[in-house]
Ligand code: FSO
């Protein structure tokens with residue numbers, strides 16, 4: 001296996017024996033083959049000038065397949081094998097219609113059983129591209145597509161989709177098989193992926209807010225009650241809604257974990273009195289926190305950490321693109337309806353969660369809420385009460401070096417405000433950093449996809465202050481990344497013209513020195529250094 005798609009890639013170069021995330025070589029190879037199959041489909045679509053709009057089912061499964069290969073989403077070899085078969089049958093149906101169109105191996109190879117899949121996979125992974133710069137750009141685009149697919153998948157669950165996202169996905173995947181494309185063309189495709197990322201995030205924002213209302217300032221309880229309970233993690237709000245509806249009146253409470261926390265900010269979920277609060281912290285702390293939670297856990301997406309014993313495995317359920325061998329996977333019917341009765345039944349037999357903390361955290365500062373406070377915010381900037389905003393969106397992760405973000409938040413001057421989204425927030429959202437004239441110093445917009453809200457806010461401020469360039473705002477970007485959704489957020493920001501973004505705790509292993517240089521020269525991308533010096537730099 002070889003995988004270097006996330007920030008925790010082994011030795012900062014890539015996982016070769018087993019993933020730091022727990023992904024085994026078999027799963028890694030099946031994911032490689034799944035991606036290769038998607039490239040073959042994409043080539044057939046592009047070369048055959050296939051009308052994308054007419055291929056709804058295939059489009060949806062392409063998005064789902066990309067999502068399944070995101071870090072910490074799906075560790076289930078059986079599910080991946082089944083998805084490869086499904087995609088091959090789409091591919092073969094498609095190519096059968098395209099007599100005379102010249103296609104390459106990705107669109108024509110055959111496999112029979114898992115053995116032959118693994119054998120084939122060995123020659124089509126990341127390292128199959130010999131030139132390290134071309135490889136780097138191809139993977140950068142691919143990881144952006146994976147992140148975009150995750151957001152598109154959530155929006156689709158609410159009923160929204162955009163043809164342009166599929167069209168770009170096919171174009172970009174097909175381009176990865178085209179050895180005539182050089183670095184310049186791939187850089188252009190990278191930015192185009194960023195543009196499509198903005199479309200996907202805007203679409204998801206529209207889907208979420210039209211279905212669940214606009215997030216509003218909310219205090220979220222982090223303590224527990226004395227009822228049996230279910231913990232729900234991941235990012236899919238339609239799964240949460242179904243779980244809340246099905247648990248209502250059963251005596252079973254529901255708590256959020258990690259990236260599901262922002263669900264509490266939406267009006268539609270507030271009406272459920274058994275939706276108690278948020279339990280614990282970011283994804284990587286689940287290993288301990290699921291022990292003390294004691295009840296079942298439902299994963300709607302990543303980030304899943306392989307459960308370390310059978311007892312825990314029996315309490316973990318997956319749905320959507322997530323999966324783990326030995327954990328019960330709950331499929332939806334053709335209308336997306338899911339039956340969570342097995343989780344509820346199990347919850348009733350288990351003890352109430354053990355309290356690990358008490359108190360409240362505040363969030364809900366997505367664009368509508370912040371714009372409602374725009375006068376106050378603008379006034380604070382004009383009077384100098386707020387001198388700087390620092391966007392600290394993105395992901396949390398295991399590495400010790402991420403304590404940088406806690407120290408950074410603690411040591412920022414009192415006249416500065418953090419704008420956050422994603423699970424990165426857990427590094428500082430319980431620090432009680434106070435407020436500036438009633439405006440909290442940590443403004444949480446929501447999940448990682450709600451980084452879109454931060455962009456909307458920035459563009460609004462630009463307009464209010466009559467600035468020509470978004471980079472003239474008193475906003476600095478100190479982003480923490482972990483997996484591929486952060487890649488699409490980064491590409492989206494680059495596409496929107498945001499410069500001088502700092503990315504940490506380390507730069508991606510998949511950036512070759514030359515590609516990293518392009519990002520530094522064209523966009524001023526940097527990484528993190530010492531807290532004190534960085535604070536001086538950011539506040540300047
Ligand atoms: Fe975190 Fe995981 Fe949301 Fe990622 S839970 S790390 S960027 O999945 O998607 O922020």
Ligand code: SF4
Pocket residue numbers: 003004005006007008009010014015018019020021022023071072
């Ligand atoms: Fe390694 Fe990250 Fe790939 Fe997992 S996703 S195998 S940790 S690089």
